[in-house]
Amino acid sequence: xxxxxxxxxxxxxxxxxxxxxxxxxxxxxxxxxxxxxxxxxxxxxxxxxxxxxxxxxxxxxxxxxxxxxxxxxxxxxxxxxxxxxxxxxxxxxxxxxxxxxxxxxxxxxxxxxxxxxxxxxxxxxxxxxxxxxxxxxxxxxxxxxxxxxxxxxxxxxxxxxxxx
Numbered sequence: 604x605x606x607x608x609x610x611x612x613x614x615x616x617x618x619x620x621x622x623x624x625x626x627x628x629x630x631x632x633x634x635x636x637x638x639x640x641x642x643x644x645x646x647x648x649x650x651x652x653x654x655x656x657x658x659x660x661x662x663x664x665x666x667x668x669x670x671x672x673x674x675x676x677x678x679x680x681x682x683x684x685x686x687x688x689x690x691x692x693x694x695x696x697x698x699x700x701x702x703x704x705x706x707x708x709x710x711x712x713x714x715x716x717x718x719x720x721x722x723x724x725x726x727x728x729x730x731x732x733x734x735x736x737x738x739x740x741x742x743x744x745x746x747x748x749x750x751x752x753x754x755x756x757x758x759x760x761x762x763x764x765x766x767x
Contacts, residue, residue: 605747606758607698607724608649608709608739610669611717611732613637615661625659625687636735636763637665641672647759649739651675651709653701657686659713665735666711686712691719695749703746725757736762 613633622628629637654675656666663682670677685697694716701708710717714732721728721738732738743754 604706605742605744606649606651606707606739607742608644608651608707608737608759609717609721609732610640610665610709610711611714611734611736612657612659612662612665612711613640613668613735615734627659627661629661629664633661633665633734634668637668638672639763640735640737640761641669643761644669644673644737644759647737647739647761649673649709649737649759650707652707653681653705654679654709654711655681655683655686655697655701656711657689657713658682658684659687662686662711662713669711686710688713689716691716691723694720695723698747698749701747708747723752724755725760728757728760733762733764736760 613629613636615627616630656662666680670680683697685693718732721732724740739759740755740757
């Protein structure tokens with residue numbers, strides 16, 4: 604069995620129009636929501652063996668904040684250029700390329716690709732994965748070859764404004 608967790612970056616700032624899209628930082632709400640979601644991941648039992656993030660500043664910051672909250676070693680975080688604004692198929696290719704010795708993978712990235720990928724794994728789940736939103740599924744197979752939609756069980760669908 605494999606567990607895959609998708610995390611959309613926390614809310615980012617559009618304040619400084621001189622910054623490129625890749626350089627946009629988290630805004631105040633994003634800096635507040637990311638640690639909250641990290642704590643919720645602990646409550647949900649999410650324990651990734653590998654975290655891979657888009658290199659965009661807002662995604663990388665989200666990954667670092669969550670890693671700190673869940674006691675994941677920051678030095679093991681990986682950046683993957685291909686996750687920057689990746690489509691569903693680009694995300695799929697990145698996941699398929701991972702070592703099968705990792706049983707619990709977390710991807711930190713962007714919409715619309717993450718929403719599309721979440722719906723690939725759990726059809727009809729959401730129209731929009733909110734910022735700092737988390738989707739975690741258990742995959743009924745022992746490798747990351749997900750080209751044919753695998754059998755999955757939804758473990759977690761959570762986001763900052765969700766009321767339990």
